[in-house]
Amino acid sequence: MNHLDDFDIQILKQLEADGRMAYSAIATELGVSNTMVHQRITRLMDQGILTGIKPVLDEKKLGYDWGAFTGISLEKDHxxxxxxxxxxxxxxxxxxxxxxxxxxxxxxxxxxxxxHMRQLLYEKIDSIAGIAKTETIIELGCAFRRNIVL
Known part of the structure; x- marks a missing residue:
């Protein structure tokens, strides 16, 4: 298990609040050096705790109005x-x-x-060799999505 100290947790909280936050701003907020913040973030990434800093896209605003969850049964699990x-x-x-x-x-x-959903399900997913059965549930909106609380 990877050990996180208070500085690691505070750095992660700062990045979660604003992934674009400059290392210097994090350092100033926490009262530590830029070098320390850079080293800590590098270590957190090397350990796989922080897997990247990516934008969170609003799929609906990009024109993707339908969401679904699909369970897939395989003919052979291997x-x-x-x-x-x-x-x-x-x-x-x-x-x-x-x-x-x-x-x-x-x-x-x-x-x-x-x-578009019908095409994805019937023409793309169901046509993959080895898929025995699918069951799809249409989602009506995300109530919330979050990271684990640190």
Whole structure:
């Protein structure tokens, strides 16, 4: 397990509030040197705790009004690597998880409208060899999404 001290946690909180925040501003806020902030962020990235600083896109404002969650059953679970590689080629599949239960994989899919969603499900996803069955639930909006509280 990676040990986070108070400075690491404060740096992560600053970045979560504003991922564009300059290291110098974080240093000033925390009363430490720019070098220390840079070293800590580099270490957090090297440890895989901080996996990147990326923009959070509002899919609806980009024209993707439909979202869905799809459970996928495979004909053979050992085909999962190949099937995941095929799913990864579909840009509208934004998340893919291994899960337990009735499905092997669980996807988050976004689409511009119902016709686009139909094409994704029936023409792209269902046509991947090795997929036995899919079950899709349309999402009606995200109540909230957040990182784990530090």
């Amino acid at each position: 085909d999962s690597k190949r099937i995941i590689e095929e799913l990864h080629k579909i840009p509208e599949v934004t998340e893919c998880y291994y899960i337990t239960g009735n499905y092997t994989l669980y996807l988050k899919i976004i689409a511009k409208d119902h016709e």
